[in-house]
Amino acid sequence: MGNTRKPLKRHKSIQPFSREHHQGLLLCWKIRKGIQNGVSYKKIKKYNDWFFENHLKPHFDDEEKYMFPVLGDNHEMIKKALSEHRRLTRLFGETTSLEKTINHIEEELDRHIRFEERELFMLIQEKATPEELKKIDEFHQELDFIENTKDKYWE
Ligand SMILES: [Fe+2]
Ligand SMILES: [Fe+2]
16 A cells, blocks of 8 residues: 655765755756757756756765765775766766767766665765764765756756
8 A cells, every 4th residue: 555665764964965966866857858848959058067067066076075985996886986977077068969968968867866876875874984974964065956047948
């Protein structure tokens, strides 16, 4: 009866990162919606650029600074996450072949976030010491999400 599946339990220190992931998944939704509505890729890119500079880049930086060291650079899952950060950074910076690039961003950002939420963060919160969790809590600056209302192309 009903849905008895429990939501993934996230340690309170890590919850701000998960809230940022929610905004990332929303970006993918906005891109899909824009494409469906025939919005130009140039217009989508303009919003993507704003999102990357103001939200995604600081998010990647803080993950790399405070979350990933819990497992260390030699861990296979960290290697994968770091290479996805590099790949996504390159895709957001791409200025040609916009159609192809934006479709890749939509697909790969979505996949990256789901990997972190379902696998990587589970392991990090399991392995982190109380001191590490405290540090994550203290130093990660959660960015309030203030929508860029200049160009809401998905509406
Ligand atoms: Fe990440
Ligand atoms: Fe992330």
